[in-house]
Amino acid sequence: MSDVKKIKRGVDIKLVGEADKEFAPDKSVKTIAIKPVDFNGVRFKPVVKEGDEVKAGTPLLYHKDSEQVKFCSTVSGEVAQVVRGAKRRLLEIRVIADENIDYEDFGAADPNTLDREDIVEKMTASGCWPFLKQRPYNVVADPEKTPKAIFISGFDSAPLAPDMSLLMEGLEKEFQAGINALKKLTDGKIHLGLSARETPSPVLANAEGVTITKYDGPHPAGVVGVQIAQVDPINRGETVWTVNPEHVAIIGRLFLEGKFDARIRVAVTGSEVKDRKYHNTIIGAPVANFVKGNMTEGKNRIISGNVLTGTKLDDEGYLSIYERQITVIPEGDEPELFGWLLPKTDKFSISRTLPSWIQRKFGDKKYELDTNTHGERRAFVVSGEYEQVFPFDIYPVQLLKAVITQDIERMENLGIYEVVEEDMALCEVVCTSKMPVQSILREGLDMMRKELG
Incomplete structure (x- = not known):
């Protein structure tokens, strides 16, 4: 039986605009963007230029301080633009997507038969490594370090958070393969946090090789940092890695199929969204796919993520790599009487x-x-x-x-x-x-x- 931790301090912010538990018709993704701003603590070096042809899994950038870590395209197509800002700061690399995605072949392999070095090499070369975030500092994990544990939060308690069961439905094999790979990266445990207040995703609840802990309480009970503090707090000199469940499934696909298949599901939420549903899409997809013609009139704030931690975007922006929802709420820039x-x-x-x-x-x-x-x-x-x-x-x-x-x-x-x-x-x-x-x-x-x- 899993342990249950009670979280007493916190608050649930209940908002209008939860997504209906059904999927909208699929829309083709015509462009994607990889955004360096999504990754803390990384000095980037582009390895492509405008006009280059790429496949899904072709490196677009690499980490100057850890050159084996690659940041790869999620689609095949042509590099459309390398966007820079003030002082030539790199903002985005945009790729025009082919109608049918062509993948780099990294070779399928059973992670149970590989050693740690082989796992690291395959994940860093393919673009899967940036899914792993390192604490302290909340940066992309250092492949030269071995964390004392890896934590996965299997539920989301943020306002208008998507249902993890819908996000992970049908991904049993992929998730388990991802867990099998992650086990080779740490000498400690893989901790999986589940909610004690609701029925967890069967994909997560039935996973093998993980230590399950349930959490009962308001937000931020679903935040992985709270779970780390409850189970295995970080002390000076220690390292812990975290990863999202949907990204574990992408890592699993890498080993099952030998390709960087970055398909995900996102919820489109918020009071100013007309048709609130779940969408099948891909990492880096344009926000216009979800909100164009789907917002109420007036000044609205488009957020990649939830209202507490998400990133403000315009309607020509792109989905951030670590987010699983799009939220649209009123801008609220009008003066308020009294x-x-x-x-x-x-x-x-x-x-x-x-x-x-x-x-x-x-x-x-x-x-x-x-x-x-x-x-x-x-x-x-x-x-x-x-x-x-x-x-x-x-x-x-x-x-x-x-x-x-x-x-x-x-x-x-x-x-x-x-x-x-x-x-x-x-x-x-x-x-x-x-x-x-x-x-x-x-x-x-x-x-x-x-x-x-």
Whole structure:
């Protein structure tokens, strides 16, 4: 029987706009983009130029500090554009997709018969390696290191999160093959977190070679960082890797079929989406495939990911590699008469200042929220609100102040190795000081990595 961990601190933000549990008709993907901004801690070197012909699995970029790690095209076709920004910063590599995808052949193999070096070589050459993220610092995993454990969160507790059973349906063989490969990369355990509140995906629940732990509690119970803190916290000098379930299946396809087959499923959610459904697509697909003609009129915010941690896009943007949903909500840039002074019931708050907390706590209230922060940045004070939604044994305000003052010793002592941006996303929501918590923490993580390695 699996262990059950109770998460007491946190909050579920119930929004209008959940996706119906059915799939929309498939749309062809005409272009894809690989975006360096998706990968923390990587210095890139392009290996293609405009007009080059590529296959799915052909390297587009490589990691300057670890040249064996390749970032590959998810389709076959022609390199359309190498997009650069200020100071020639690399922003995107776009590929015009063929109607039928042609794949590089990496050779099928049973991961149970391979040693660690063979697994690493196949994954780094094919483009599957960037799916593995390393903690501390939340960067692409270093193939030269051996993590003490690998963690997979098998459910998503974020607002409007997709149903993992639908995302993983029919992928039993692929997921198990991926687990078999991952087992060769660590001397420790493969930890799989499942929800104690809902029926888990059969694909995940029946997997072999994993240690299953169930989590009962509000968001961020489904965040992998919370699960690491509950089961095997990270100490100085230790390394843990994380990976999403859908990416484990792609790794499994690499070994079963010998190709980088980056097909995924995403949920299109949000109050401003007309037809909210699941879509079969591919990593790097254009957002227009999901939202063009499918949004209400007015100013909308398109987000690659969920409303807490996703990335703002325009309607010509591309799906980020680590995301499994697209969310569209109102922009919320209109001035608000009297602000919080009016006792409205349609505002989300963990405070009892607004009467809506009664509906949230004791009812099934769903909110139609926008991106308005309802106030400007102000003095950063200890209010006790962070601790209500932050289930770590860490002083969050003190940690952020240590980052702001660039006090590396205090950051280390206050537990920066244990957290990444998504772990503190709810702190940003409830912050009365309106602090950009996630970007502050990212600056601290980058600073620690630069100074201490």
